[in-house]
Amino acid sequence: MSVYIEAIVVLGILGGVLSALLALAGRRLANYGPCSVKINEREPIIVEGGGKLLETLYDQSIFIPSACGGQGTCGYCKVEVVSGGGTVFPTEIPFLNESELQRGVRLACQVKIKQDIQIHVEESLLKIKEFRARVSRVRKLTHDTRELEIKLSEPATMEFTPGQYVQVLVPGKGERIFRAYSISSPPANDNTIELVVRLIPGGVGSTYLHRVEVGDEITLTGPYGDFELDEDKKTELICVGGGCGIAPMHSIIRHLQITQPKKPCTLFLGAATADDIMYQEEFSELKKKMSHFEIHYALSDPGASPEWEGERGHIHELVEKLVKDKPGRQAFLCGPPVMIEAVSRVLQSKSFTKDRIFYDEF
Ligand SMILES: Cc1cc2nc3c(=O)[nH]c(=O)nc-3n(C[C@H](O)[C@H](O)[C@H](O)COP(=O)(O)OP(=O)(O)OC[C@H]3O[C@@H](n4cnc5c(N)ncnc54)[C@H](O)[C@@H]3O)c2cc1C
Ligand code: FES
Structure with a gap:
């Protein structure tokens, strides 16, 4: 019996040593060192390699749409990678057409910075801002849906067109999680926006927005969306x-x-x-x-x-x-x-x- 116990102890120790070595190797392998990121014509910035391009852009106050919160399922976070993006992942293919693939368009949430990289971000996306805001009113609309009025504080106003949406930051540790919500108020009220949120059982974003109360602080980015109302009064x-x-x-x-x-x-x-x-x-x-x-x-x-x-x-x-x-x-x-x-x-x-x-x- 003691032979068996000894064997189990030895195997346990070997297993522990092996996992420690694997963890160390993983850390070493994932250590890409400092990488240069060049965005449009801006001066390159130096970041620690290994991070997601989407997160790096956010750190540079470039708020790319990311409606699925970086899960690779919405296809919204497209940027043109001029060089250094590595191979396109199979998860990206369904969202990229032939011309986009040829131009080097990638999903920023799927690209990891492992070497010097140069990218091009559409000018219109550079105008998107981050807002600090507070919940100013909450109203129940149906058994599972509530309307939130959110008062913007920093910046205090948002210029948007009807039909556009914002992305709300869901507080938490680790990677930033965003969820998209359409603005339901008209642009004439530029200091407050209203959102309509349906509770999805177990959903991180909708549960958070169903828990916030008047006075709570919210961080959001926007406005996003390409709907342009035809200004011709006769167009139906x-x-x-x-x-x-x-x-x-x-x-x-x-x-x-x-x-x-x-x-x-x-x-x-x-x-x-x-x-x-x-x-x-x-x-x-x-x-x-x-x-x-x-x-x-x-x-x-x-x-x-x-x-x-x-x-x-x-x-x-x-x-x-x-x-x-x-x-x-x-x-x-x-x-x-x-x-x-x-x-x-x-x-x-x-x-x-x-x-x-x-x-x-x-
Ligand atoms: C442009 C845009 C505008 C949007 N505007 C609004 C809006 O005005 N109001 C609004 O409530 N939502 C809106 N959404 C959806 C919103 O962004 C979230 O996807 C939604 O609130 C669910 O997020 P969650 O974090 O709560 O759920 P998650 O944590 O993302 O999902 C939890 C689970 O629920 C499932 N799930 C996710 N969504 C649904 C669904 N709709 N029905 C059933 N199961 C689901 C997921 O597959 C997962 O298994 C919009 C999305 C986009 C892309
Ligand atoms: S695919 Fe949704 S954020 Fe990248």
């Missing part, structure tokens, strides 16, 4: 939102009420049940003030709302039924990928060109 706008995809529509319609109250605009909102519909009263009030604004709802799970007398089914079916075939219009869609895909298909069959259909998927 079709907005389609599913679930929390209502948030940017709330910003767009309130902005139109202030700036172009006669612009033709139709809003389609999809929800699972009647209890999931948000801002119904607000939109009815806006309709009274906007002569060419129409709103249509559809419930995908009407069985749970026996009193519902409105449309039933998926929102793309209602779009199919009501939107006429006419060129020259603009569309903004926001909601889950399946909804975006289905609505885009319907709109393209009604003379919408791809470049006139903007969307945010989540």
Whole structure:
């Protein structure tokens, strides 16, 4: 028996020594030393190698969109790597088209700095800022969704266009975690922004934003997003939102009420049940003030709302039924990928060109 015990002790010691050696080797191998990072025409900076490009850019106050928080699943964090980026990872391929691959476009969250690197960041992204802010109001919208009003303090104002979004920093140790949230207030209020946040059980970002209270400090970056409202007052706008995809529509319609109250605009909102519909009263009030604004709802799970007398089914079916075939219009869609895909298909069959259909998927 004592022979067995001795063997176990020896094996234990050997195992311990081996793990210590592996840990040491790992540290040595991962020690890339100081690396030079050249961003656009700026003077190169020297950083300790081994970090993610996305994090290094953040440290340089360059706030690349990173809606999935660096998990490599959103494809938003694209930058052009001129040299020193290493091989493209299989995780990046689904997000990069042929021309991007040829230009050296990479996902900044997947690129580790292991040698001197030169990159090019779009000028528009260099304008994105980091904001310190405080929660100034909290309102429950549905059983799982709350609206947060956030007062900006440093800088005190944000210039944004309706339809854009911000990224909220989720406090914690280790790598920074961001989550994207559409701004639901109009740009006329530039000192406060409103967000609509649905609680995802176990979700880090939404749980954090469902716990914050009035007075709590929040850090966010923005604004992000490429939706540009056609300024021609006669250009008809079709907005389609599913679930929390209502948030940017709330910003767009309130902005139109202030700036172009006669612009033709139709809003389609999809929800699972009647209890999931948000801002119904607000939109009815806006309709009274906007002569060419129409709103249509559809419930995908009407069985749970026996009193519902409105449309039933998926929102793309209602779009199919009501939107006429006419060129020259603009569309903004926001909601889950399946909804975006289905609505885009319907709109393209009604003379919408791809470049006139903007969307945010989540
Ligand atoms: C441009 C953009 C704008 C957005 N705007 C809004 C907004 O206005 N309001 C809003 O609430 N969200 C919005 N989102 C989604 C938001 O960024 C987060 O993805 C969402 O809050 C979930 O993050 P989390 O950290 O709570 O969950 P995570 O920690 O990321 O995920 C936890 C678990 O839940 C799953 N999960 C994640 N999202 C969902 C989902 N929607 N449904 C079911 N399961 C899910 C994940 O797969 C994972 O298993 C937006 C996203 C983008 C890209
Ligand atoms: S893919 Fe989402 S942050 Fe990089």
